[in-house]
Amino acid sequence: MRILLAAALLTSAAPIAAQTSDQSSAVPAPVLTTPDAKDVWTYAQPEIARVTHVGLDLDVDFDSRTLSGHATLDIQAQPDAGEIILDSDNLNISAVTNGEGRPLNWSVGARDDALGAPLTIELDGSRQIVITYRTKPGASALQWLPPEMTAGKKKPYLFSQGQPINNRSWIPTQDSPGIRQTWDASLTVPGDLVAVMSAEKLSGETGELLPDGRRRFRFRMDKAVPPYLIAFAVGDLQFKSLGPRSGVWTEASMLDAAAYEFADVEKMIDAASDLYGPYRWGRYDMLVLPPSFPFGGMENPTLTFLTPTIITGDRSNTDVVAHELAHSWSGNLVTNATWSDSWLNEGFTTYFENRIMEALYGEERAAMYSDLDWDGMMADLEVYGGPTGTGAATRLHGDPGATGGQLDYFKGSNFLRMLEKTVGRERWDAYLRSYFDRHAFQPQTTAGFLTDLRQNLLKDDADLELSMQLDRWAYAAGLPDNAVHIQSETLAEVDRDLAAYNAGGVAADVDTQGWSTQEWLRFLNGIPREQTEARLQDLDEALGLSDSSNAYVRSAWLELAIANRYQAAVPSLTEFATRVGRGLLIRPLYSGLMEQGEWGRDLARQLYSEAKPTYHPATAAGIEAIIEVK
Structure with a gap:
């Protein structure tokens, strides 16, 4: 059986030539070469030649919505390796040279809609290559936000989201989680903005002011990481310290609320370290992004990216922070x-x-x-x-x-x-x-x-x-019979309220005072999907669901409203779906609409046409698949 292939499953690649760059002198992380470790989402052949270090020097241009500059890649290769294959997606490549500036032959293969295109470079004995390139405005990893889509409404914003394979749209490298790489970067941005990255800051919080008024920010990650964890953001950002190892970055108007919500992060780091070993990444800072960020959080090393939808004032959603912190062991470390x-x-x-x-x-x-x-x-x-x-x-x-x-x-x-x-x-x-x-x-x-x-x-x-x-x-599929169901006494109390309501009670009799997000979700998700218009109106008016500032509550309510074609909730749906880009909260709404016949399908497509400019490219692609937009 495949599980019993014991030691063979943990072998790494055969010995290959030593690298020559001082930048990445540490021993590279091994690459697994067993059949179950073959990554079908990369063009790379790491057993022949692999990237061990990425050096980025990029200019951020908000006017053209592009990044431009060069990537310097350190290569580890078999002695007879004639070429290296990288992943790329819609990159405008103008030159490829070795570390001494000698041109190298290169070609870009046919593009696949999901995987991008292979970039094949003839090594000619080189162990360092320099790729000069420019991204395209529609790069799948990047979301360029105009000022009106930010909290401050005055300055633009840019952030990246690499997982799972989107970073190939702005970095020509081997974009596979099994090919770990160290990296460094220099980002040049408009002088009134701040750049942050998932790495150690080398240039301070305000960067280096250049003669042309722009600012350069430099970063370094000296630990080999999967390339999807290379991340950055540029915006009108401010920082607030939360402890000796942690702090939060965000726009000024959200800074105090974010700092309050995440006040326990130092305790979280201690608790995690006590459980499963030391925190090995130095700092644990957080970046709260605009609502268009597609996930609850992203575990980028040293700088977790977070959605503002978890900021509800009661710290009931800080499990998201605990989750991203835990990734510092499971995901980032292993x-x-x-x-x-x-x-x-x-x-x-x-x-x-x-x-x-x-x-x-x-x-x-x-x-x-x-x-x-x-x-x-x-x-x-x-x-x-x-x-x-x-x-x-x-x-x-x-x-x-x-x-x-x-x-x-x-x-x-x-x-x-x-x-x-x-x-x-x-x-x-x-x-x-x-x-x-x-x-x-x-x-x-x-x-x-x-x-x-x-x-x-x-x-x-x-x-x-x-x-x-x-x-x-x-x-195997399904669920084994030794699964463990932990049951909550708090949610059991909610279940009693839910049972009374579902038996014909009225919403005004449900005491929601002090409910956490989890209690709200248990209640709303437990209401049968078929409801009368009068029943929905009573629920909404008594509990203020269409106007809820808790994004989890609003999303759960809108799922119920959509299931019953409750027209009175459509304005709330429109406002929510054009403001929030977190996939967990909006994908179910589009899926629900598509199940509601012509009424729902027409509304879904109309809603998407309005909301698309506010969504990250990855979110937009997912919703287009749901609503069958071609």
Whole structure:
């Protein structure tokens, strides 16, 4: 069986020639070359020639919406390697030379809509290449925001989002999570703006003022990271310290609210380190972006990117911060070798996030999150026939983008919770801490994890392994019968209110005073999808749902309203979908509309035509697939 290929699954590439650049003198992270580690989303052939370091020198031009400059790549290659293949997507390349300026032959192959195009460069003995290029205005990783789409309304904004394979639209490199690279960068921006990156700052908070009035900011990441974690933003940004290792960047009008919301981040770092080993990235700063940011958070090293939708004034959504912090171990430190193994990032991190929240806020708060995750997992499984269905395995096959909803998060984390329950928390924690140490700064596969688990936790205990159903968890569809459902007493109280309401009660009798986001979601998601117009009107007027400032609450309410074609909620839907670009909150709205016949389809397309300029390119592409725009 594939799981039993033991040591062969952890071998790295054959020895290849030493690199020559002083910039990346550290030993490069290994590249896994086993069949299960082959990345179908890259053109690279790292076993022949691979990138070990990226040096960027780019000019940020808001007028043309382009980046221009050059990338200097350090190469590690087999002695007889004649070429290196990089990933690129719509880059205007003007020259390729070696480190001494000698031109090298290069070509760009046919473009694939999903993968971009291969950039093949003849090495001619070179171990450093310099690519001069310019991005295109529609680069899939970049969102250029006009002033009116920012909080301050006066200055433009730019941010990148690389995961999973969008960074090839602004960096010509080998854009695969299994090909870890160190990097440095110099960004030149308008003089009244600030640049930040997911790396150590070398030029201070205000950068270097140039004679032409622009500013240059320099950064360095001396740890090999998967290239999707190279990230930056440029805007009218300010910083507020939260502790010796942490702080928050954002626009001035959001700074105090963000600092309040994330005040416990130093405690989170301590709790995470106590659980699974030292934090190895130096600082943990956060950047709160405009509402068009497509995700709840992005775990870019040293600078987590966050959506403002989690700022609700009650700190009930700081599990998002805990999640991105946990990625500093699961994802950034030990990384899925391919996106088919995304659960190794997201499932581990969702489990770890919950342990951080428990350490800080107690078992019941953590139980709320776990209970809702169970609901999410069951909803995702239902699409594939329920717990005994035939689709959506944990370790995904075929298209790496087909994640089965959030099963990589929820089923993946429940897999680890089962392991904890089976062997006991003390034994499990010791193992997981040692796992992060053994595989630090390396890629990993599902098979590799199971091999490590068998060798270092189970230690040939056949009966224990049989009880765990490891292969079924990792490779089969559905949900094994040893899954662990943590139930929350707080949400059980909400369930009682929900039962009374669903039995014919009125919304005014539901006491929502002091409810957290999680309690609101349990209530709203538990209301049957078929409701009368009068019932929806009563719910909305009594609880103020169409005007809710909590983006999670508004999204859940709008899902219910759409399911009933509740016309009175359309103005709220329009305002929300043209202001918020977080995929988790808006994709279900478009999906719901498309299920409502001609009324919904027409509204979805009209709404998208208005909202598209506010969405990140990745978000826009996802919604276009939902509403069938060609």
